[in-house]
Amino acid sequence: MSTGQGTGSGGRAIEVRHLRAFLAVADAGSVTRAAARLRVTQPVVSRTLAALERHLGVRLVDRSTHHLALTPEGVAFRDRAAAAVGAFDEALDPGRLHARPLRVGHAWSAFGPYTTPLLRTWQQRHPGTPLELLRIDDRTAGLTRGEVDAALLRGPVDTPGLVTEVLFTEARVAAVAADGPLAARASLSLADLAGDAVVLNTVSGATTLALWPPHTRPAATVTVANTDDWLTAIAAGRGAGVSGASTAQMHPHAGVAYLPLDDAPALPVLLARREGPGHPALPRLAALAREIVAREQRTRPRDSGAERE
Structure with missing residues (x-):
């Protein structure tokens, strides 16, 4: 079934399967693993991805290493592709929850003292959308490389293309x-x-x-x-x-x-995401993170040093 994008420069219509193949490669970091996930052969995935790139006129995946990486254009296209596939699936079956995992990166310490409450509450309220917490040693915890949907970051972040929200500050x-x-x-x-x-x-x-x-x-x-x-x-x-x-x-x-450390300024803890629509569960993640912080700060001893107003 076509997505309605037309034939473009590639000469053939782009279908949802092209987007699914790209998303599988982006998530798996490998054409071989993507093929296994989609239950097709590796050449099929390679041809499908190449057709999508020809249609768009840009390279989405850098194939120069054994571990594939998204190009900047691939990172930008990933959210749009995921949103399009999600909308397509919901239109065919509005009652089915889309179970694409919500991947949240962090470089260290995750959500601090609120990590366990966040994970437990998310599982209780949104069991159909797995929340995956991934440690990635990178200043944006894999966010700018397209490895995660959101990231918990510390300190000022001025990377172009990111939207950030301060959730709390810690000593x-x-x-x-x-x-x-x-x-x-x-x-x-x-x-x-x-x-x-x-x-x-x-x-x-x-x-x-x-x-x-x-x-x-x-x-x-x-x-x-x-x-x-x-x-x-x-x-x-x-x-x-x-x-x-x-x-x-x-x-x-x-x-x-x-x-x-008596004279050091407090360290802001941020929830960051890329500009654009992103994963459909991101607004729920931000709302729950704010709720967890407010709830825990009301009950946590004030002399714990974990946060400052």
């Missing part, structure tokens, strides 16, 4: 070696960390040297690419780190002590 904490001299302190200041190296996650972290005043910036930095390496470097005494209070809750480490 920042210092992370120091558990057997080091700073671990015995009740709290620390940014100046206390400036005498030694600071460990920065330059791939997905929210802390940069700009957090310190120019006259008290750390003398040296150690750069890492993910939270696991960040913790390992701090435990080994290579330097101290700064993160949000949720990191202390979600990533305890025997070799790392987390201490309040």
Whole structure:
């Protein structure tokens, strides 16, 4: 059945099966896995995808590596294709819930203390739409690459094409070696960390040297690419780190002590999505996230340090 787009430059009508093949490849990251999911052969998927690209006149998938990746045009087209397929399915069977998973990325600490309440409440209210929480070590947690539908991010995000909403803010904490001299302190200041190296996650972290005043910036930095390496470097005494209070809750480490950081500004926690229609369940996710934060903040002890107004 045709989508009604006409024949375009490819000379043949584009049908819903072309969109389904593209979405399967985008989700699976592989033509082979997409073919298995669609129960067709690999050449069929390749030909179908190629026909769609010819029709649109753009390359949607970068085939230069074994792990396929969407091009920027593919990322932009993915939401439109998913919306079109969803509308088509709903028109044929309005009573059937579309069960495409809602994928939410995060680079570390997810939704902090609200992670479990969010997942449990979503499952209770929306069992027909699985919520998948994916850790992706990237500043936008895979959102700009089209790997997820939304992302929970920390710190300011100025990436073009993204829409963000601040859900809550959390206090920042210092992370120091558990057997080091700073671990015995009740709290620390940014100046206390400036005498030694600071460990920065330059791939997905929210802390940069700009957090310190120019006259008290750390003398040296150690750069890492993910939270696991960040913790390992701090435990080994290579330097101290700064993160949000949720990191202390979600990533305890025997070799790392987390201490309040008295003079650091609060860290905003954002829900981000791409511009455009996106996954149909995104408005429900945003509403539930706001509800969970409001509910938990009413009942959570005020001295927990997890959030600041």
